[in-house]
Amino acid sequence: MNITFLSTLVAVGWGLSGVFQKLLLKELNSRTVMIFSSSAYFMFLMVYLYCVRKEVIPNLSKINKKLVLYFLLNGLVGILLPNILYYYLSKKSNISLVTILTSTYPIWTLIFSYFILNEKLSKNVLFGIFLVTVGILWINKN
Numbered sequence: 001m002n003i004t005f006l007s008t009l010v011a012v013g014w015g016l017s018g019v020f021q022k023l024l025l026k027e028l029n030s031r032t033v034m035i036f037s038s039s040a041y042f043m044f045l046m047v048y049l050y051c052v053r054k055e056v057i058p059n060l061s062k063i064n065k066k067l068v069l070y071f072l073l074n075g076l077v078g079i080l081l082p083n084i085l086y087y088y089l090s091k092k093s094n095i096s097l098v099t100i101l102t103s104t105y106p107i108w109t110l111i112f113s114y115f116i117l118n119e120k121l122s123k124n125v126l127f128g129i130f131l132v133t134v135g136i137l138w139i140n141k142n
Contacts, residue, residue, distance in 0.1 A: 015099075021087065022095040030087035038083070100139055107132060 024033040049056060063071075082102075089098045107129050113119040 018090070018095050018099045021090055025087070025091045030084075030091040033091075034083055034087040097139070101136065104132065104136060 021033060021037070024037070086098070086102055089102075110119075110121060110125060110129065114121050
């Protein structure tokens with residue numbers, strides 16, 4: 001498995017997603033695009049679930065109240081609310097700027113991982129966060 005190649009495919013898919021979203025937002029309001037895009041995602045997800053059901057079904061017995069809470073928080077704070085804002089901003093603004101600014105989420109993951117999961121941040125990671133922040137400030141300036 002080539003992590004670099006597969007990660008690049010993920011980035012290309014997410015990059016194309018922004019273009020498709022902007023095309024949809026030229027014709028429809030942000031709520032309609034978000035709901036129907038999420039519905040399409042859900043339909044594809046159900047097909048995928050069917051394909052991997054033998055891996056998923058044994059895990060169902062491991063889901064407890066704490067994990068249900070994490071699922072709910074992830075769905076609300078990690079998916080629904082950011083998507084509502086993302087589609088709204090994509091409709092009202094330049095999609096390339098919105099995508100760049102929202103792509104800072106790995107920095108937030110690092111920060112939250114440090115405080116919540118007690119993960120260590122190396123000097124290289126801190127320097128990378130600094131460079132990304134400078135880049136965002138530079139782009140936002142123009």
